[in-house]
Amino acid sequence: MSRVRLALLTTLVGTAALTACSSGGGSSAPSSASDGNKHLSSPAPKPITKELSQAAITQSLPGYGEMTRGWSPHGDKKVIKGEYCNVRDAESAPKGWIRGGDASYEYNGSTRNMSYVDICLFDTAENAHTSYVARKGTETAKEQSPTAPVGDESTLVVNPGASEDSVYGYSRSGRVVVRVRVEGGTGDDPSGAQATLAATLKRLQQLQDGRPATARAVDEQVVPAP
Numbered sequence: 001m002s003r004v005r006l007a008l009l010t011t012l013v014g015t016a017a018l019t020a021c022s023s024g025g026g027s028s029a030p031s032s033a034s035d036g037n038k039h040l041s042s043p044a045p046k047p048i049t050k051e052l053s054q055a056a057i058t059q060s061l062p063g064y065g066e067m068t069r070g071w072s073p074h075g076d077k078k079v080i081k082g083e084y085c086n087v088r089d090a091e092s093a094p095k096g097w098i099r100g101g102d103a104s105y106e107y108n109g110s111t112r113n114m115s116y117v118d119i120c121l122f123d124t125a126e127n128a129h130t131s132y133v134a135r136k137g138t139e140t141a142k143e144q145s146p147t148a149p150v151g152d153e154s155t156l157v158v159n160p161g162a163s164e165d166s167v168y169g170y171s172r173s174g175r176v177v178v179r180v181r182v183e184g185g186t187g188d189d190p191s192g193a194q195a196t197l198a199a200t201l202k203r204l205q206q207l208q209d210g211r212p213a214t215a216r217a218v219d220e221q222v223v224p225a226p
Contacts (some may be wrong), residue, residue: 035197047125047174048154050208054079054099059213060203061103061191066216068192075104085120085177087134093119094134096127113184115192117200120177129153132172133177147222150213151178151201156190169193173201195221 052060062079073192080100102118122128136143136155144156151173160167160168165187169180195217202215 004114007047016212020106046208048121048176048204050096051098051123051209052121052176054101055123056097056204056207057101058209060114060119060200062099062105062196062199062203063103063116065116066199067105068195068217068219068221070108071105071192071217072109074104074198075115077101077103080118080120084118092175094122094127094131096123097121097131098123102148107184115180115182115196117181117196118179119200119204120179122175122177124153125152125172125174128172128177129174132170132177133161135177136170137169144190145189146197147191148194150194150197154197159177167193168211169197171197171201173204176201178203178204191221192217 031153058077058079063073063077067073070176077081078101080102082097082100083090083149084095084102086092086094087099098119100120102116105115105117107113107115118129120131136157137160139157139160142157142160144158146154146156146169150169151171154169154171157168157170163183164165165185166181166183167186167190169178169182169190171178178197178200179192180200182193182196186192198220199215201218203213206215207214
C-alpha cells in the first residue's frame, strides 16, 4: 500500500471516530441533564399510609414558631377521643377511627382570635374520605379550592354556618384527615388556614418518612394579591 493511500485511510478512520464521539456526546447530554433534574427535584408528596403513633401525631401539630405570623400555642397539645373526629354533636367515633390529636393557638397573646388544628387517623383511606366529606359539611356555596391542592383532597369553607370572620380548612391524605379552624378577622383571607393545612400535612409526611417534623406554616403562606 502506498504512503498516500495509507495516509488517506488513516484520515478517514479518524474523522469517522471523531464524528461518532461527537454525535454520541450530543445525544446523551440532554438525557444526563434530565436525569440530574429528576434527581434534584423535590419528591412528590406521599399519602399517609402508615399507622402513625400518638407521638407522631402530636409532633405533627405545629408548635412555637411553626404557625403563621402572630399565632402561638395556647396550652398543651392534646390527645382526642374518636367523637371529636366525627361530625358535630356525634356521640361516637367515626368508622375506622384509630387515634387523633389537636392543638389550639392564640393571636398576639390574645384569645379574642383563636385557631385550632386537629389530626384524625383512620384504618383505611376510604374511611378517611368518608369522614372528610362528612366533616366539611354541605355548604358548597361557601367552599373554595386552595390555591394549591393539599393532600389527596382539600377545601376551604369560608364563614361556615352563621360565622362572619372564620375559615375552616379540610384536607385528606391517605388515611389521615386534617382540619384547621381560624376564627377572628380571617373571613376575607383564607391563606393562613391553607398554609397551616399544608404545613401540618408536610409534618405528617416527614415523620412517616422517618425524618424530623420541620415544616412551618409561615413558610407555606402565599400572600394574597392586593
